[in-house]
Amino acid sequence: MKRHILSVFTALMVLLGAISCEQKAKEDNLINKKKMDSTDSLPIKPHESGYADVNGLKMYYEVYGEGKPLIMVHGSFMTIPMNWAQIIPMLAKDRKVIVAEMQAHGRTKDIPRAFTYANMADDVSGLITHLKLDSVDVLGYSMGAGVSFQMTIRHPEQVRRLVILSGVYKNDGWWPEVEKSFETMNADMFKGSPIQQQYDSLGNDPAKFPEFIDKVMSIDRKTYDWSKEVKNIKAPIFMAIGDADGVRYEHALELFRAKGGGKMGDMNGLPKSRLAILPGTTHIGMITQPDIVIPMITSFLDSDLNTAPPTF
Template identity: 70%
Template sequence: MKYLITFLSLVAILFVACQQPPKDQQTTAATPKDTVAKDSLKPAESGYADVNGLKMYYEVYGSGKPLVLLHGSFMNIPMNWAHIIPVLAKDRKIIVAEMQGHGRTKDIPRKFSYEAMADDVSGLLKHLKVDSADVLGYSMGGGIAFQFAVRHPEQLRRLVILSGTYAHNGWWPDVEASFATMNADMFKGSPIEKQYLSYGNDSAQFPAYIKKVLSADVVPYDWSKEVKNIKAPIFMAIGDADGVRYEHALDLIRAKGGGKMGDIHGLPKSRLAILPGTTHIGMMTHADWWMPMVKDFLDSNLDPAPPMF
């Protein structure tokens, strides 16, 4: 129980952190407050896409190569991406959406699954007439992103996974066990409950919402074979104090050509980062660490580099 209380306290911290601009946009004594680019937070396009029985809420920012951002469990666009969008939208077309039952996308009588949500993302790209895109998923969004890569490879250019897993045992055992013990009472008064109610949802349905979102993680799943056969380059990042096992990330990078000395064998197209002093929620508060890595990965020529020796 004490670990879950700590987790929910961190969620509150994350909510506050996500409302702050990134370091390169924060004001200083020499920088007037009105120079912070408020317009960068206004979408160029927003609305609802009819996909697979959902009215899926989405927003589009910036221009350039498209990058889709997929949020974590119980999150929505502002909670997860408010401080990320202004940075990434400087030179890319950023597409953000709210998954089934999250934010402004109302729930429907459909099983909550990574596969279904991946199909929703595919439908959204078709709605927006985007042939292919880079996809970045955080936590639950990482699972959706993995399934998108497996089920819709023709729509994927490159894949970025932040603190996500491709098998249920990719989580540390105590983390995996905690999913079955979470309930709505633990979220009472939290930013998650407040944002759920702020979109006009019935408070009486909040317990069912929590249970339904968690349902995707209480049933064992293992996509190891399919994920390791993904053709697109993958960048996977976890924290050294994350909920994701180190071995889980290492297994994937080895399957994608890693686990060798690059100076001898050349660099693989896929990459792995383990951020120091970073928890699962800390992955978002340390976005200024991983965003330059992600931008380099997405913009780099990933043709195999020749060995130096």
């Protein structure tokens, strides 16, 4: 079993490396093209970035585009470019995209505070207040999905719609082998990976990398169940998982049924919330297929949520 877990995370690190290399190749190609044609543009850059003082953190954030605000919360161990490099350019075409790095991640340095979903949710709420926004759409991936669930539970007035990518609202929402792997995950599995490289490159003490991994994993080594609170969320929810993801199908279906799913839309009208199970898609694959995922997200965010059944 241990060998299997190691192989899973070796594959994960290889895929993360491929993401980074692919993005670097795209940027190099754009730069080379720039030299030949002055009309070509460089990779998208934020029009605003900085540090927000929230709950004792100096939280790093970036803002792209204009329009309805959407804040996106990254997964475990990730940074803005690693999680969102392929996604920001597509979503920022017609909306304001806000991205931040959570406690101990990227350019947001750690503080002597418990690492919890609730604390990170309050940090996201504080960033929204810092940016003088009344309400936003919230999108969370993996760990960020848990943060986004808690954000919507704890600060419902700030959330218009909620998008959950490959995330859970109770610890046994993961497949049993995935949940079991959390107990044995350690820094050795990430040795030489893009995650360790980015940690070292941002001025962190390399000797504290094992402590970083353990702290981030600590939230998923505890039992939690937000089922009641999540099912009572008033904001419409779009939940997407891969058919080869780490999230149990039944877990996603349970929430969808609680939000009005499980009925024939032609007879009863469409529920305000949505569910997607993407074919041939793994956990990491969820963020490496923007051409598939982004149209679903924008359709949900831009819909008028007319639930009436069609007339003939």
